[in-house]
Amino acid sequence: MEFLLAILIGLLYASGLYMMLRRSLVKLIIGLILLSNGANLLIFLLGRITKGKPPIIPEESYNFLDAYADPVPQALILTAIVISFGLQSFAIVLIKRAYKVVKTDDLDQMNSTDEFS
């Protein structure tokens, strides 16, 4: 499964990047979302995955009785997911605003700030 996940993560990175290389602002944001999903899964995978053993201490016990999954990557990803949510929601609104003021979704038409003046 690790092998498959590694490929899946690669695909997430690749497709995220590909979307970022399009000219549409919407695609750009979708690309960023795919990328951050990829990064989260990468943390998950590289933290080593364990099946069916959530890191929750059983009732009536002070300690794990059995094997358990590494909780650290999970905590990290949780934080990362929430943070990306904040950024994504801002990004989505940015699209809206951009369309309102620039009147296009086409990124190629948003380069006035790079022009010589």
Add this chain to the structure above:
Amino acid sequence: MSEIIIGTLATLGTLFVLLAAIGVIRMPDTYLRISVTTKAATLGIGLILGAAAVYFSDISITSRVLAIILFILLTAPVGAHLIGRASYFIGVKLWKKSVIDDLEGKYKKTTHELKSDLEEDED
């Protein structure tokens, strides 16, 4: 004994879910697909969750299972209603072999106000 109950519930549930899936694939129009999914899946999931409840046979888990079922029962039909209605707005066509469409022309285009036209009928 409980194993048999669990197995049966889970099997039935799974089959209903599968049924819903096949239904969604096969049904010829959107409304029919909505129709099929809401029920089959609801029932199926209810049964599967029931199996889980029996398996764990713990009061807190059972009540949680009941809560999930309750939620699904509450939300699934509302969702179906909303999306079905929306389909009509955006002009999703009925299957060509449909026999009747009482809704035709009853929505006001701009406000989505829905007429009953009952007075007209009574006249």
Add this chain to the structure above:
Amino acid sequence: MKTIILRTASDYLLPLLLLFSIFILLRGHYLPGGGFVGGLIASIAFVLHAFANGLENTKNLLRLHPGYLMPLGLLVATLAGLSPIFVENLPFMTGIWFQEPLPVIGMIGSALFFDIGVYLVVIGVSLTIIFTITESA
């Protein structure tokens, strides 16, 4: 959306979801859940209400702009984090606990208040974002 079906359903879903959200919040320390998901569910409750009844009604229901929940939550979390400094001269965010556990919630301690802070902030944030977008839509 003008549909009584949704409106009626949301009236009943609202308290149910809120209850549920608190449940999720409080059990986080023992089982999956916690302030974040709890807060999300609470905000979903209000969002549903808003979809069904219109934003104005939901805002009236809330009385206060949801945005104020953000500093409130942050303040709760900060105070929870600061409490060890003042109480026992321990580092910021050190957990301090009451002696006796409560049912469901378990041990009451600064971590719980911190989670409540998270809960409030998440509600404030989600509602602010969704309401703002809906309003300007």
Add this chain to the structure above:
Amino acid sequence: MLLTLYKLMLIAILTGFLFSIFLVFAGKYLKGRLAILSALVPLGLFVYFLNFSKRIANGEVISQTFEWVPSLGVNLGFTLDGVSLIFALMITGIGFLVFAYTAAYLKGHEFLDRFYGYLGIFMAAMLGVVLSDNIISLFVFWELTSISSFFLIGFNNKEEASRKSAILALAITGTGGLLLLAGVLILGNVAGTYSIAEMLSSKEVIADSAHYILIVLLIFGAAFTKSAQFPFHFWLPGAMKAPTPVSTYLHSATMVKAGVYLLMRFTPVLGSTELWNSTLIIVGATTMVYAAIHTIFRTDLKGILAYSTISALGVLVFLIGLGTQDALLAACVFILVHALYKATLFLVTGIIDHETGTRDITKLAGLRKVLLPVAIAGILAAISNAGIPPSFGFLGKDLIYEATLHFGNSAVLLTILAIVTNILLLYAGFLAGIKPFTGKLPTTFEKVHLPSFLMWLPPLILATLGILIGLFPSIIQGSLIQPAVTALGESGSEIQLKLWHGFNLILALSATTIGVGALLYFIMKPSQKLENGIAKLEFIAPQTLVEKFGFGFGKFSRFTTGLIQNGYLRYYVSVIILFLVILTGYTLIQNTKYVFDYDSFSVLTVYEVLTVLVMIVGILFTVFTKSRLAAVAAMGVVGLAISLIFVYYSAPDLAMTQFSIDTLTVILFVLVLYKLPKYLNFSDYKVRIKDGVLSLVFGALITVLALEVLSEPQGSQLTDYYAENAYVLAKGKNVVNVILVDFRGIDTFMEIAVLTIAAIGVFSLLKLRLTSKNRR
């Protein structure tokens, strides 16, 4: 007592700075009285330095160090020896006269206070240069002279030409300054000290060092630019845009001599090598001849003086290049000679300009009738310039010929060059000092008045000095010249400055020079035609070349900047990714084992494979669908699949959060989307393929990296610690949650802060509308 005196040396330098800071705040209120009072500053300093002359004459070298930035080896180390003293006196002495002159010259000018401010800074900086023993502090002051020069050249800054000249001068001298910086730093490193005095003892080490050539070239670069040596000379004529006092003070008497000073200062450290001497001789000779020839083609008095100044600077560099005791002696003397007569000529020119409103030599004549004291000054200066006995200039010229004549094999050639230069310089001096005053006074100038004594007295004093010293060379011989030559490392024989050496070859050469020069003056008539003639050659002039280079460079920078910063976001992303791919790819390929421990991987099951499959297709669908809404919905599917993966692999909290957030994101998208235009496919096929390849390579890289990492052992001590303590110490059983609110609570804290900020952002982005009313 001694100590206080020493300390004064720092204060002496600071005086100028303090003076100008004082002017910044008080200048406006002092304007009327300011002028004369200001002149007291350089006068006081002149007297102060004069006080040292006796001790210097006795062979003392006064030095004092003040710590500044000792951790960088930078001290304010000051040394007063013969060379420094000559320069210090020149700076303060001529400074005094120029300050006084300015009082009248710029009388009533609205920015007079600023002008004095700049002059004050300049004077202080220049003193700093000539007194510094620490080469870093020398550099510091050196740069300050360039900067103050920039402000002075640009003083009439409403004129574009003035601004342009200021920038050009700064560009050239600034470049030189940076070369100097590199030079002194490398030199300091090689020598192991930044103190010039200490370097003297490691002369051999420096000369033998592999970096000797580099050091010398860098220092040459600095000296040549500052002292306007060919081909860096062209900024100087441009600098004449500055008010005349500036031209007098900076661009003829003092600042431009900083380069000469630098060469002199480093002669004992770096000199006496083939590289050093030959380069200086060649550059100096070229400059002196080239600039001297140029004077013929000028009609603007200041232009003439500018080129003759360049030529004189060439002579000085040439003499330092010769490097013999004779030559260095000649250099020391000639510096003074030149300072006296050239300053006079500039001041005279200033008066002419000020009173007649023109500097065009073809129009000026007969002014002796209206400006007699000025005429006297001019003529005296011209005499000294010409080297006519008994002027100081005669002494100087003698010494130059003395030096060239005794310079081994090339003596003849060098002497001829010196003669040619001197002839042309004589011509130039006559033009500036005599021509305007002789002949018939044009009617237009009849109403010209003699200006305030503040203006004519300074040149007269300088000119008179030029004669007096010639008559009584002993005034300076022991007190100034001898110590200076000693300081240059030539402690050989005692120096005798005499006007009369008897009839000898040198006298003959002098006579020839004067004769031919005078002849030239009577034959040649400066004219606009000549000036126009040389203008035709401008396209190969160094200035043109430099300007062309500058222009080309500007074009080049626009081109490259436009290429790099082309405005297309996707291109930016590509470049960054390409960079990443190349670097990491290179490293990975070099180090990868490609041996994966498949056994340690968990088994594939049907439901997992199907989940992953759905996810893969979902991703592809998101990427390739033509409908935005479908793409958004597909992201929902992807999110669900990820949640399921989290479920399979024991991460319930993650699954919950991932799912709820994905749903929320989809909702936000949906709420925003309907106002947007349709998804358009902008890019063509080729671009898509190119991007696709890049993306796939990037993805593959990440996959390989992941597999590589997985094949390494990992044991986290965190995990065990958390497991042991989650319940016992942190009183929670959901370890993930315990980490989130306790072990790593700050992460979560800031995560909600991020959310808060994002919400504010969303709120303000959508609600805040800047209207024309609240826009400003």
Add this chain to the structure above:
Amino acid sequence: MRSKFLSNILLTLVWVALTGSFALLNFVFGFILSFLILWVISNGQGESKYFKILPKMISFIFFFLYELFKANLQVAYDVVTPKFYMKPGIVKVPLDAKTNMEITLLANLISLTPGTLSLDVSNDRKVLYVHAMYVSDKEKFIKGIKQGFEKRLLEILR
């Protein structure tokens, strides 16, 4: 007032069930919590009726489960067999149900039953538009709904 109290009790029960702890303290906590929630959200809401008649309700639940199962089989059969026997269409069903609660419950129950889907209620609340898979006879279909779900439902609710 009474219905509010009922709601409060009901929510308390839900809480207790969710938490799975029947300790007295948990009841009290659940009650206070529900009270607070109801208080928070009660602003601007009209009276609402909660389940009054328990037995009827239970019988209704069984009736519904039976319908659900039966209809599911019917639909299942149609889905898995190659040929479609259905005659779908949208039917206008006049309503006797009046209150929001009544209409909503009815509509949802109809939707939950396989083969039928409540599409919308007219703005004057007089008519429910239902999409159905089998409308060979329109009148019979309407009657089925009115006699079946609506009647039983109203019995409970009124």
Add this chain to the structure above:
Amino acid sequence: MIQHIVLYPIIVQLLLAILLLFSWNSIKIQKLISAGGSIISLLVSIGLIMTVWNEGTLTIQSGGWEAPFGITFVADAFAATMVLLTAISGLAVSFFTVGTILKARLKFGFLPVLHFLFLGLNGAFLTGDIFNLYVWFEIIIISSFVLITLGGEKKQIEGAVKYFTLNIFASVIFLTAIAVLYGLTGSLNMADLALKIAAIENRGLDEVTAILFLIGFGIKAAIFPLYFWLPAAYHTPPPAVSAVFGGLLTKVGVYALIRVFTLIFVGDVFLENIILVLAGFTIVAGALGALTQNNIAKVFSYLIICHIGFMILGLGLYTEAAIAAAIFYVIHDIVVKTNLFMVGGLIYRIKGTYSMRDLGGIYAKYPLLSLLMIIPLFSLVGIPPFSGFWPKLSLITESFKIDNYWLIAALLFGTFITLFVIARLWAEVFWKKGKKLPEIQNFRYYDKLKIEKKIEIVGPILFLAFISLYIGFGAENIQQLAMRVGEELMNNQMYIQAVLGK
């Protein structure tokens, strides 16, 4: 516990942000809180750096969990210096904001977000945990997104899209690097990582991770060829925002690079060479860019890039003296760049334009103000003995010591272009005769401002100018500090010892 003070800069900013949010409806109160809070913040930072100077590196384990299990906060000389600079720059900007930012913007959360930004900066400097650093980075970027878009004008949005995309992209790479790091070591504490990374046998993976950090932080630091977002965006927001961005934001990237490459990834010659090459190109590319622009804010933006190259160069040279020089440059640059954009803001306020073509005549009309503005300009160029001069000494010397003349050439080139550009700017903006520009409606020209407003604008510039002067003329003290930092950084055992006690 004396260690509490490590977290005070963070807590103060956090409380400020919260208070500001509570006072959402009253700009007046917000202004008071922001100004007062910034002063408190400065005092706290001074307290911190003095404590650190006397007591050595301080650490505090947040939550009381011993390292490496909790999140450790570490105040070494480097971190304390950066915190102090944040406070200084923050104080100036906070006042400048009050004087220059539109009411409309203030009503929509400008000040709270500004303080959130400072919070993020302080956190990033003080944390000793790599993932926590990521979180602080996110605070910083989201605040900067909000600040850069606040007002939502066309150019702001266009710039923001690029700024946003590339910065998020950097975060993703950063996160990827963390994933790899955790996958290799199972640790997040930076001191612990230093030990564990050193023990990894597969140096290739170690190197790849380092490269990922280099690129992730490099984007944020705006080094070549990763800096595209900066010229696209930095000139678009109001000057108060550009001032914080120009002064502090890119420096966080530099900070992170220096931190990571002196603590965790140590002694990789290949990487050091890459960093050197990039530094050289950064200097040159930034300089070329600055040469081409006519908008003064854009000129400043490119100069930021150019000078980032200087700092990175110090890192790449990787000697104690060079690192110290980089630190000195950072100290100088934060103050100067902040001030520079405020100066730009003042110029804008005077004439209503940023274009050098239209500007002019300021020196004639406002001589004292011009002289004030010349201080940051001179410091920027590093005209000796102004502040930018000193670090170059070591940079050149150290480049010479490895016989890399290209680097010296790049340094001199960068310096020269800076000099040239600023001279041209001075000539165009201050000297040139002012044109009569069409009056902008509702624009509040500097002339027409009340004296209090003028003080709010000029005061911060004056404040930072004084600090610049101090850095230049009191260079010895700064150099001592920089050398202490350099020494601490080059001996990462000190850091590890302080955090892990071993």
Add this chain to the structure above:
Amino acid sequence: MTLYDYLYYILLPILSFSIVLLFIRFLKGPSIVDRVITLDLLITTGIGVIAIYSITTNQPTFLDIAMILALIAFLGTVAFSYYLEKRNKNE
């Protein structure tokens, strides 16, 4: 065959297969409504998968996820409907 094997090797794959079927409909569309429906149904099926998985792993914890899924999935449908209605009104 134990109950575990039955659930794990037969039912779980069947449910996953259902997911694939649903996903095919998702891909086919044709209308956005179809996609929304299938998305909803996918989530519901996901709940089933999770429930079975929780039995096979003996981890009741996973049921909590099912709970969240059930709650939140609905909101997606509501939002899409809201969107479709609004877009339609605007056109």
